[in-house]
Amino acid sequence: MNTAGMLAEAFDRVGEAVHAAVEGLAPDDLNARVDTEANSISWLVWHLTRVQDDHIADAAGIGQIWLAEGWAERFALPFDETATGYGHTADEVAAVRVDSAEPLLGYFDAVHERTLDYVAGLEGHALDRVVDRGWSPPVTLGVRLISVLAEDLQHAGQAAFVRGMLERA
Secondary structure: OOHHHHHHHHHHHHHHHHHHHHOOOOHHHHHOOOOOOOOOHHHHHHHHHHHHHHHHHHHHOOOOHHHHOOHHHHHOOOOOOOOOOOOOOHHHHHHOOOOOOHHHHHHHHHHHHHHHHHHHOOOHHHHHOEEEOOOOOOEEHHHHHHHHHHHHHHHHHHHHHHHHHHHHO
């Protein structure tokens, strides 16, 4: 398996986990929080998708789907449209609410498709390219993609956990 194939496989696993955590849930379950400090499934999936969209767009040198395809307007969240959820307070987490699974999965699927298109074109030493000099050592594309995958899988797993708790309740 080549690099592009391996990355596509990894991102496909994120997609499977996201869909398994979200599909078939009612809005009350998507927006439920197990306590006042916990993240809802809505916030978790929105956040992991925002981070992926932000980082892939930056690496590819293109605009974010969130802004370019009108997802910011569809979600109509009460904070800056460039927010990704990083550092959100409990009140900001509570503000990420959906009326159905459609916007979560629609936005995720659009970002997922772009991500697969992007990684399909990676070859050779592309992963060695520095994409962020704000860290020491500077962040390469390979490290950035692994970070996105790690965060996405962690949050998709958290969403699955919350779903399991709700189904048992």
